[in-house]
Amino acid sequence: MSLVKPLRLLLLGAPGSGKGTQTSRLLKKIPQLHSISSGDLLRQEVKHNSGFGSIAFNYISQGKLLPDELMTKLVVTNLKQSGWLAPDASWLLDGFPRTSTQAEALNKDLQTYRAELNLVVELDVPESVILERIENRFVHVPSGRVYNLQYNPPKVAGKDDVTGEPLTKRSDDTAEVFSKRLKQYKSTLAPLKEYYINKGILQMVSGETSDIIFPKLYDLIEREFGAH
Ligand code: G5P
Ligand code: MG
Known part of the structure; x- marks a missing residue:
């Protein structure tokens, strides 16, 4: 798909709902699109053993959200450094903002670049199917x-398809931490959604699998931002 107007998208969804999976699929189909995942940024900091990484690890491994201010700074700095704050750039955010405070802070920054979010899509997946995925x-x-041993296994067990480098488990992908993450997600969702409903840009796509959700998400984007 070729975009005829800039897309600045936020993917919302519970842990394991498939934000990362949908992001990879969209990037393959829409060459103009870039993406930032707040969780990926944090895990890279942890991997590099930075001071910030060790702070982040403490929060992530307990299934707690990092402070709003730290997260906003991390993501906005990354957007700026990537050069994506130009009004004609198209990008998507996965996992940030996830509180209404983050949403307000981001909006303030984006306004100064005339590059506010123009679509927020909530991935609505039944809780019952999520834990096994994680x-x-x-x-x-x-x-x-991301890989899943049943759904999309790597071509060679334990190795990344593209680089051949080793795959790892996330420290927060245990049943115990997952239930905390889910609880956390539910406790911040309502005001966050309210914020985007008021802006008139929130949509929802539902389905039990990513294969069901992807065509709905793609059509929604094509209708509003694609060439016809
Ligand atoms: P993250 O990294 O943002 P979450 O909890 O929001 O983490 P997560 O777990 O990364 O979300 P996802 O991206 O929505 O889930 O899901 P995914 O990885 O695509 O899919 C999950 C699994 O299911 C994969 O193995 C995939 O292959 C498989 N799968 C996908 N579709 C299907 C399907 O249809 N069927 C089957 N069988 N499998 C499927 O945040 C992590 C932590 O970082 C901090 C917090 O501590 C957070 O807990 N953090 C923040 N803190 C404060 N503010 C923020 N904005 C923060 N952002 C991150
Ligand atoms: Mg993810």
Whole structure:
């Protein structure tokens, strides 16, 4: 798909709902699109053993959200450094903002670049199917690519398809931490959604699998931003 107007998209969804999976698929189909995942940024910091990384690890491994101010600074700095704050750039955010405070802070920054979000899509997946996905997830931290032993296994067991580098488990992908993450997600969702409903840009796509959700998400984007 070729975009005829800039897309600045936020993907919202519970842990394991498939934000990373949908992001990879969209990037393959829409060459103009870039993406930033707040969780991937944090895991890269942890991998590099930075001071910030060790702070982040403490929060992530307990299933707690990092402070709003730290997260906003991390993502906005990354957007700026990537050169994506130009009004004609198209990008998507995965996992940030996830509180209404983050949403307000981001909006303030984006306004100064005339590059506010223009679409927010909530991925609505039943809770009952999510936990199993998480327990079978493996990730390639440098790229953020995600695998699942049943759903989309790597071509060679334990290795990233593109680089051949080893895959790892996330420290927060245990049943215990997952239930905390889910609880956390639910406790911040309502005001966040309210914020984007008031802006008139929130949409929802529902489905039990990513294969069901992807065509709906793609059509929605094509209708509003694609060439016809
Ligand atoms: P993250 O990294 O943002 P979450 O919890 O929001 O983490 P997560 O777990 O990364 O979200 P996802 O990206 O929505 O889930 O899901 P995914 O990885 O694509 O899919 C999950 C698994 O299911 C994969 O193995 C995939 O292959 C498989 N799968 C996908 N579709 C299907 C399907 O249809 N069927 C099956 N069987 N499998 C499928 O945040 C992590 C932590 O970082 C901090 C917090 O501590 C957070 O807990 N953090 C923040 N803190 C404060 N503010 C923020 N904005 C923060 N952002 C991150
Ligand atoms: Mg993810």
